[in-house]
Amino acid sequence: xxxxxxxxxxxxxxxxxxxxxxxxxxxxxxxxxxxxxxxxxxxxxxxxxxxxxxxxxxxxxxxxxxxxxxxxxxxxxxxxxxxxxxxxxxxxxxxxxxxxxxxxxxxxxxxxxxxxxxxxxxxxxxxxxxxxxxxxxxxxxxxxxxxxxxxxxxxxxxxxxxxxxxxxxxxxxxxxxxxxxxxxxxxxxxxxxxxxxxxxxxxxxxxxxxxxxxxxxxxxxxxxxxxxxxxxxxxxxxxxxxxxxxxxxx
Amino acid sequence: xxxxxxxxxxxxxxxxxxxxxxxxxxxxxxxxxxxxxxxxxxxxxxxxxxxxxxxxxxxxxxxxxxxxxxxxxxxxxxxxxxxxxxxxxxxxxxxxxxxxxxxxxxxxxxxxxxxxxxxxxxxxxxxxxxxxxxxxxxxxxxxxxxxxxxxxxxxxxxxxxxxxxxxxxxxxxxxxxxxxxxxxxxxxxxxxxxxxxxxxxxxxxxxxxxxxxxxxxxxxxxxxxxxxxxxxxxxxxxxxxxxx
Numbered sequence: 001x002x003x004x005x006x007x008x009x010x011x012x013x014x015x016x017x018x019x020x021x022x023x024x025x026x027x028x029x030x031x032x033x034x035x036x037x038x039x040x041x042x043x044x045x046x047x048x049x050x051x052x053x054x055x056x057x058x059x060x061x062x063x064x065x066x067x068x069x070x071x072x073x074x075x076x077x078x079x080x081x082x083x084x085x086x087x088x089x090x091x092x093x094x095x096x097x098x099x100x101x102x103x104x105x106x107x108x109x110x111x112x113x114x115x116x117x118x119x120x121x122x123x124x125x126x127x128x129x130x131x132x133x134x135x136x137x138x139x140x141x142x143x144x145x146x147x148x149x150x151x152x153x154x155x156x157x158x159x160x161x162x163x164x165x166x167x168x169x170x171x172x173x174x175x176x177x178x179x180x181x182x183x184x185x186x187x188x189x190x191x192x193x194x195x196x197x198x199x200x201x202x203x204x205x206x207x208x209x210x211x212x213x214x215x216x217x218x219x220x221x222x223x224x225x226x227x228x229x230x231x232x233x234x235x236x237x238x239x240x241x242x243x244x245x246x247x248x249x250x
Numbered sequence: 251x252x253x254x255x256x257x258x259x260x261x262x263x264x265x266x267x268x269x270x271x272x273x274x275x276x277x278x279x280x281x282x283x284x285x286x287x288x289x290x291x292x293x294x295x296x297x298x299x300x301x302x303x304x305x306x307x308x309x310x311x312x313x314x315x316x317x318x319x320x321x322x323x324x325x326x327x328x329x330x331x332x333x334x335x336x337x338x339x340x341x342x343x344x345x346x347x348x349x350x351x352x353x354x355x356x357x358x359x360x361x362x363x364x365x366x367x368x369x370x371x372x373x374x375x376x377x378x379x380x381x382x383x384x385x386x387x388x389x390x391x392x393x394x395x396x397x398x399x400x401x402x403x404x405x406x407x408x409x410x411x412x413x414x415x416x417x418x419x420x421x422x423x424x425x426x427x428x429x430x431x432x433x434x435x436x437x438x439x440x441x442x443x444x445x446x447x448x449x450x451x452x453x454x455x456x457x458x459x460x461x462x463x464x465x466x467x468x469x470x471x472x473x474x475x476x477x478x479x480x481x482x483x484x485x486x487x488x489x490x491x492x493x494x
Contacts, residue, residue: 149324156298156318157338157388167337171328248368249327 037218045222054207059226061203062123066192069127070184077132078177081139082169091140102133106191110198123195123203130191131184138180142173178242185238189231193223251276252297252314252392252426257306259292266292268449269306274392279418279425279462281435283479284445285486290428293450294318294394297426315342317390319398323377325369331356331380332365338388355387358420359413375406382410386417392424399434411437415462432479436472437465444482447490454482 021039028038037045049055084091084098106126113125146169154164196205204223211219252274259267266289274280274297282290295301296308298316325334332352339348356362359379369377378398385393398414399407411434418425418438427438435442436458444454456475458465465472 149320149322150326152300153318153320153324155300156316158315158341159338160341163340167326167329171326246328249370 034215034217037221041218042221042225045216045218046225049219049222049226055226058203058207059230062189062192062196062205063230065123065196065203066127066188069124069192070131070188072124072128073131073135073184074181077135077180078139080132081136081177082143082173084136085140085143085173095140098133098136101129102137104129106130106194110195113195114199119199122199123192123205126195127188127191130187134184134187135177135180138176138183139173142176143169145176146172175246178238178246182235182238185234186231189227189234193227252310252424253308254293254296254303255307255309257296257303257308259289259296259301259304261292265449267296267303270450271306272443272452274310274424274426275441276424277422278440279427279438281439281442282426282428282445283430283432283435283442283483284450285447285483285490286430288445288447289450290430290445291321291396294396294426294428297392298394314391315389317385317388317393319381319385319393319395321397321400323369323381325377325380327369330366330368331361331372334369334380335384335387338384342389351387355383355417358417359383375402375410378402379410379413382414382417386421390423392426395425395427397429398427399429399431407431408433408437414438415465419462432476432483433467435479436467436476438462442475442479444479446486453486454479 024036024039028036028041033041046055080094080098084094109126109129110122113122117125150168150172151164154168159167192203193205193208196203197209198205200206204227208220208223211217211223254270254272257267257270258265270293282293284290292301296303297311298318299311326337329337335352335355336348339351343351352365353362356365359382361376361379361383364372364376369380372380378401382398385395399410402410415438427434429435439456439458442454442456442458443452444456445451446453456478458471458475460471467473467476
């Protein structure tokens, strides 16, 4: 009983995928391959991109840009979030700023980055400004949820401030921060492709722009799947690392 | 010796203590019992320096190192059983002594084999035992306990009371234990202070000279003390709720 139910559970998503591909295959028969390429055409496109090295060449660029922007956002967002969370004064100063940052249209950032930084820096910058609020707001949330009873305990036992920060603050903020990091990583790949599409000639987004101009719809699909794969891999990697470190107490 | 001299304390709009005086003796367990909400926790927090008195003075606590057992275990869930004790010992004892203390106290309450487990894996009683361990292992001039057995059922509670008695006998120290349970006071108190409802005043001050190891709640003089405390608390209750 147990094995059959776990088998169905394991196969269920696969089953959905098979139905999706079958429907896609059928639908592609009714349309021109420029409108809707068939799954096999897309698979061939992914294969050729992989074999001739273009996949790695452009994906590498996107990954570097994405991780640069994301890394800077974490490096700036965590301290900022901690400060906002701890100090009501800083919260009053920075909170509206962070919220504003979050609602500024992406296209404004993009155009401003072109003017301020030059085209090659645009993708990393766009990733930075879109993920920074996510990291910051989640960190603030974590600080707000710190258990005051534990703080009181550490006052009684005269634990030094740096140790309270390291051993009481950070571990409690960590789950919230990781939730923010997970959302931010998902946003990273979307933002990087968007920015590349409009600003540069290398990278996944740029190749998508080229595929559109050349009406190579199969390539467009191929790059999209590559982006999806990138998102899934980083998400899984994060889940794995989090699970390994936090499983025993969360 | 901790001395509270005409201490007054208002929390929010509630007058919790007013002209309250008390001396806590060295090397003894002083139990404070009283109706819930009478300001017992505030009293401990004042002694621990977590709160400051509005009026009056508290002496004998200035340079003292205080250890504390809270109503809740207040453990660090991301640290193992042994690490939770090491957390409070780290800056006050050498690493070698730390290991000794951890082993000694964990063994005393039967948690040594769980030293590498995380609190998540412990039952409620075990968590509170660990909190007791942490408080006893931490080098202190006096130990404050705020209803440490509150959330436990009777068998667990009695077991833990016996354990506290044993730990104290192995290493007598100054303890203030706040409780609403007469049984805790009978089994652990060298001196029992019975408090009135807010603002707290001392209704009765009882000395129990029976050594902790020989205490038996059904053997005189304990039943006599039991009756005496009940009578005082009953009378106080009648005053607070005359219609009951």
